[in-house]
Amino acid sequence: MRTPGPAKHRPPLPVRDGLNPTRLVLPHDPDVIARFPLALDYLLHRFHDDEARLLEKLALGEIVTGRGEPLTPTTPYEPRGFLYLYRDPPTHEERIPFEPEVLHHDQDLLVVDKPHFLATMPRGRWVRETALVRLRIALDLPELSPAHRLDRGTAGVLVLTVRPEVRGPYQEAFARRAVRKVYEAVAPLTPSGPVSPDAARVATGEPVTLRSRIVKRRGVTRAEEVPGEPNAESLITLAAVDEARGLGLYRLEPHTGKTHQLRLHMASLGLPILHDPFWPELRDTDPDDFDRPLQLLSRSLELTDPLSGRPRRFESRRTLSEWARPTPLELSDAQVT
Numbered sequence: 001m002r003t004p005g006p007a008k009h010r011p012p013l014p015v016r017d018g019l020n021p022t023r024l025v026l027p028h029d030p031d032v033i034a035r036f037p038l039a040l041d042y043l044l045h046r047f048h049d050d051e052a053r054l055l056e057k058l059a060l061g062e063i064v065t066g067r068g069e070p071l072t073p074t075t076p077y078e079p080r081g082f083l084y085l086y087r088d089p090p091t092h093e094e095r096i097p098f099e100p101e102v103l104h105h106d107q108d109l110l111v112v113d114k115p116h117f118l119a120t121m122p123r124g125r126w127v128r129e130t131a132l133v134r135l136r137i138a139l140d141l142p143e144l145s146p147a148h149r150l151d152r153g154t155a156g157v158l159v160l161t162v163r164p165e166v167r168g169p170y171q172e173a174f175a176r177r178a179v180r181k182v183y184e185a186v187a188p189l190t191p192s193g194p195v196s197p198d199a200a201r202v203a204t205g206e207p208v209t210l211r212s213r214i215v216k217r218r219g220v221t222r223a224e225e226v227p228g229e230p231n232a233e234s235l236i237t238l239a240a241v242d243e244a245r246g247l248g249l250y251r252l253e254p255h256t257g258k259t260h261q262l263r264l265h266m267a268s269l270g271l272p273i274l275h276d277p278f279w280p281e282l283r284d285t286d287p288d289d290f291d292r293p294l295q296l297l298s299r300s301l302e303l304t305d306p307l308s309g310r311p312r313r314f315e316s317r318r319t320l321s322e323w324a325r326p327t328p329l330e331l332s333d334a335q336v337t
Contacts, residue, residue: 011084016086019127019133024043026080026081040072058073093126093127098116103316107162108161108166117290118152120149155297156298156299179302180303181298183299185252185274187272189246193270208237211233212268222279223260232264233255235252260278274295300315
């Protein structure tokens with residue numbers, strides 16, 4: 001049995017209202033150091049539009065250094081030092097009208113069935129309306145942290161760690177690809193455009209492994225395939241057929257975890273996942289339109305528990321709206337934990 005390693009450095013401010021404090025790293029740049037002998041001067045310069053609010057936080061003692069000491073107007077600038085503070089969430093967030101459902105909960109893990117449209121953790125316009133923040137508040141688990149992530153548009157099995165002491169081993173299991181993940185997707189049976197050899201093989205029900213190099217550039221909405229050494233691998237199998245609608249249910253097994261990997265690999269076959277706003281074309285969508293969820297579901301997840309050495313399996317109870325009837329991939333609603 002493996003025992004948890006030492007906990008990483010913890011922020012000196014606790015989780016508040018389900019949200020972690022933000023950490024700011026002070027640059028080790030000679031020009032910055034020369035201009036700002038005091039940490040507060042740098043902070044107000046960098047976030048000059050928020051000066052009044054930052055001064056309020058300073059007066060309340062809500063900005064602290066990495067050592068947990070409240071920032072003051074005379075605190076020296078410390079290159080590569082940390083400042084921690086709470087960011088203000090949006091004044092108004094439209095509620096996402098779907099809830100994560102608990103599949104398993106013990107002293108180390110919380111496993112939930114994430115709905116479509118609910119982001120895993122705060123990012124961009126979604127802060128409170130995320131699975132992590134909702135679960136922290138609803139279950140009174142302030143130290144809850146995702147062991148991996150699902151896109152906002154993807155539903156299904158999501159694993160979170162309950163205690164910081166066990167976070168590392170579980171996150172490491174995902175990082176070294178020791179977790180078997182199976183997804184389901186609804187997509188066309190017939191490729192758009194020329195039929196590649198891989199697409200032809202998929203159409204016969206033969207499992208096909210796609211390998212490519214995927215990069216996600218900062219500021220660019222979609223990931224893309226580029227020439228070079230493959231860094232992404234997916235096993236794709238046609239599992240069931242709906243001839244009347246020209247649709248197939250596909251079993252997808254990612255052996256790597258690149259951003260948009262499954263969506264991009266399906267699109268590269270000419271079989272874009274139904275209701276995908278990114279492929280085959282990037283489309284403007286209303287983020288509050290919940291009528292056309294991406295037809296992608298994290299169906300199951302298996303791993304050897306890094307602490308106990310036991311095999312564990314968790315399975316989603318959800319179905320895809322475009323494929324609601326039973327299929328060969330839909331097992332019983334019991335979960336092996």
